[in-house]
Amino acid sequence: MTNAPPEKGGPASRGAGHVSEHVLSAYVGASVDEVVAWSVEAHVTACPACRLALSAHVDPDHLARNRSVLFVRAATGEHHPARRLLGHVGVPDQLVTLMAATPSLRRSWLLSVVGVIAVVSGESVLVHHLSSSSLAVGRPDWGALAPFILVAPLTVLAGVAAAFLPALDPTHQLAAAAPFSGLGLLLVRTLSALVAALVPVVAAAFVIPGPAWLPVALLLPCFALCFLALAAVTVIGPMPAALLAGAMWVLPVALLSVWHSVTAVVQWPAQASWAAALLAALVVLAMRRDRFELGWRP
């Protein structure tokens, strides 16, 4: 037995004893009365050839989109408590499906973010204790924070990048089926990925020894980096955009840590430039939002 559908023949080859193509298309166009429609339905239920002919009247793109939604739903599970909660609160089901299919909102991803943050925070704590026990008390030196400051925003950026990098995205077809504009969809996923990744970062910033303003000071650079990456996607591809945004963080942090003033990257003058960068990124996004509309492929 082959895997081919049982009836390969088109409408023309169905012949006598089957619903004519003329009647089928009238049935699809709802221009037959109910009695004819009932006869068509009764026959179609029992006849694989006419089912195939009837299916040919449905837009194949529409079916393909619905198919990808089905597969995401089959893969992500329906009965997750968080999913039900979101449903009860009134979040549309399709939006929940999209969020559930965002790689950076999966449990495995979030766990690895927490792991990375825990490692760099632990390292910062350790270095801080070693250096404070050997050094005389004086002006606080936050050099021990360098690994944390370097890595924390990068994990956030990676989470957002994973939300739009097509290579990581099982739903790039699904996006076209969603009742949102391309940009709206991207923003929903970006913001949910951003928030999900910021929670462990900010929590760690509270715990590790450092200036009290650190948790708040990290927010603006994180937002700026993520939206810079999104804005860059409209100009260069997704992967170069993610790398570019990453470089815009790594380079200043590396330079400043050479000069032992790594916290300067999240302090006042730098914050102003992050704010400017965020604003510029939002302007670029607003101007080039059509790049995210349906049919656009990087």
Added chain:
Amino acid sequence: MNGDAAEWHDTALLRAVADGDEEALGRLYDRHAGWLTVRLSRRCSSSDLVDQAVQDTFLAVWHGAAGYRGSGDVAAWIWGVAIRRLINAIRRDSGRRRRPWWRPAEPTMVLSAEDQVLVGIEHGRLGPALASLSPEFRAAIEATVLDGLSTAEAAVLLGVPEGTVKSRCHRARQALRALLAEAHAATDAPSPHAFPWGAP
């Protein structure tokens, strides 16, 4: 390949899907999603709800929730699942976008004489009798008799109270009985035997 082999194939596919075979799910979808979409669209004007019902149908098979007993026509069975998923989708939608599916006073395609023979409607007395019912009555008959829905399910699908469905069905039955009795009295000669879709 004949129809029996295809049905066997469908049964095997159903079993494979319930066992978690993703490829089988895709093939089952490719085979049945199209006609299910068309047929559900005749009953619900919101294509979002129809799409959702189609997804829910295949998910039900996927999760093994809808147990196929291994006998009977797979297509008929899957339609029974789909129409109930559509009703659930309409219920969840809490009536916001709901409207009656029938389209009153739309230009109806005129079937050619040949098509009428093919469809087999002109032969029997039932066709004209059904056709002379009002659209509301035909909708009630379709939901309860042909789709096999309960009165409560039909009420959701048609967007009318349960009591209305009951009374419409009752009155439709009465009207059909009267029309068929009339037709019987009018015909002297027995009507020719109807071959659905034309004589072989």
